[in-house]
Amino acid sequence: MSEVHLINARLPLRDELDLYELKAVNGVWVSVQKQERMVYMSESIPIQDITPRYEHEEGRPVDLAGRIVLPGFVDAHTHLDKAFTIQNVKNRSGTLFEAIKNYNKVISSFTKEDIKRRIEQAVLQSVKNGTVAIRSHLNFPYEYGESIAFRTIYAALGARESLRDIVDIQYVLMVPSREHSAEMWRAVEEAIKAGIDIIGGAPHVVHEHERFTDELFKIAVKYNIPIDLHTDERDDPHIQTISYLAEKTIAEGYQGKVTAGHLCTLSAIEPEKANTIINRMLEAELSAITLPASNLYLQGREDEGPVRRGITRVKELLHSGIKTAVASDNIQDPFHPFGNGDLLQAGLLTAYAAHMGSEDELQSLLQMITSLPASILGLSQYGIEAGHPVRFVVCDAQTHIELFSNLSPNRWVYRDFQWLHVSRKNGEWGNI
Structure with a gap:
């Protein structure tokens, strides 16, 4: 079973300020929940430390620390x-x-x-x-x-x-x-x-x-x-x-x-x-x-x-x-x-x-x-919603202005069951 769990995510297509917790199982979003505040979990992984294949981290929360998440x-x-x-x-x-x-x-x-x-x-x-x-x-x-x-x-x-x-x-x-x-x-x-x-x-x-x-x-x-x-x-x-x-x-x-x-x-x-x-x-x-x-x-x-x-x-x-x-x-x-x-x-x-x-x-x-x-393009079930396929990009920004000003030099791209591209402190990795 493939699992993705994101915390402290911003979804600007919904609103710019609120934070969200996102969960997906087997390539499908199962939960998109608004958070009341920034949360901290001892077992979470900072997004910048994520590995391309993610096997040993499967299901552990990935902490986005307020970064923007957009559908691909x-x-x-x-x-x-x-x-x-x-x-x-x-x-x-x-x-x-x-x-x-x-x-x-x-x-x-x-x-x-x-x-x-x-x-x-x-x-x-x-x-x-x-x-x-x-x-x-x-x-x-x-x-x-x-x-x-x-x-x-x-x-x-x-x-x-x-x-x-x-x-x-x-x-x-x-x-x-x-x-x-x-x-x-x-x-x-x-x-x-x-x-x-x-x-x-x-x-x-x-x-x-x-x-x-x-x-x-x-x-x-x-x-x-x-x-x-x-x-x-x-x-x-x-x-x-x-x-x-x-x-x-x-x-x-x-x-x-x-x-x-x-x-x-x-x-x-x-x-x-x-x-x-x-x-x-x-x-x-x-x-x-x-x-x-x-x-x-x-x-x-x-x-x-x-x-x-x-x-x-x-x-x-x-x-x-x-x-x-x-x-x-x-x-x-x-x-x-x-x-x-x-x-x-x-x-x-x-x-x-x-x-x-x-x-x-x-x-x-x-x-x-x-x-x-x-x-x-007539894409059905597009977007970060429960029941939709999991295809998203995490951008290294927390606001619209920051996103367009810096163009997010670091990006993390996920599709279906895998991270296609990840940015890390010591370089970029990915499955493509």
Whole structure:
């Protein structure tokens, strides 16, 4: 029997100040009880002294001394197949278009083994940071040949299988923006049959975006799968496909099953028009994802001043009631040369870019990397509640401000029956 017993834990998704005692048996939470005060147990173990495997400490209380416990982070938009390619693919101008152009030049040179290895590396880094579930968009470069397109698919499916005990992964197929032949659409369906979960793409770079969106919906409806799109990832306020996406979603009765990522041009248009679009998004029950790292890096490159930063209207989306998440996007590739899959860092970037710093706003940021993206991904029984699976991260902080200021250099990550990653006085240890 596997047991976990935590004392003196803070659960900021419930409240910031109170302490809790948490118990789990065989990978399921059985008790979440509020404490009246800080408690001390002679047999307890300080969290910093925990060992990776925990066998000889099984069931003994782990004293968190007031540290924050969050349900494992959920990264709702990444590009695992592109991760760690910055040494192979340069982007001198720092623009989205050069990133796409240069990446396409070398895409055929990546072997299945290369792609699988990089996906696994990116996932393991994210898990160490506290992530327990990921949705990754996958390139499907059919214009370079079917074998090259499926090379990424098979590598990604293989990586998911090898990592299934430590993380949940959903894959979005990025349908190419051109050469939409009957053979390509057949290949798209074959990829879905092979194990792809969601259909996606970038309508704003397609010549006939409405027709393209219609085709995506046809396949989504046929296979009863969600849709997750790169949407209006541009500075130009005249690039606007989100309205048609909302209308199509309502027409197809697909409310609650469509996600729009980026939404950069939403912040480039006048407020009155933006509010009209947001209200229609709400009616369509669209979900939204902001990607602060990549958008801050890529957008506004041609502006001489004032420089547009590309971040969508985060506050307006949240206040409207639209499910809005923060995600990591690209990791050390030509689209974003930095990053390590740390959602706390993505939350901090959002705080700066969207001017979010009040207590309520910091609480919203925590929800945007936990419960909100969990809902977008359709994760059932998510969170620290009796009867739910045990998947959490302990952060070395006691308040919202401390958490986002220091980004918790020490983290302890637990999933189901084991500590996946622990921080100790003499270094980091773990089972991954």
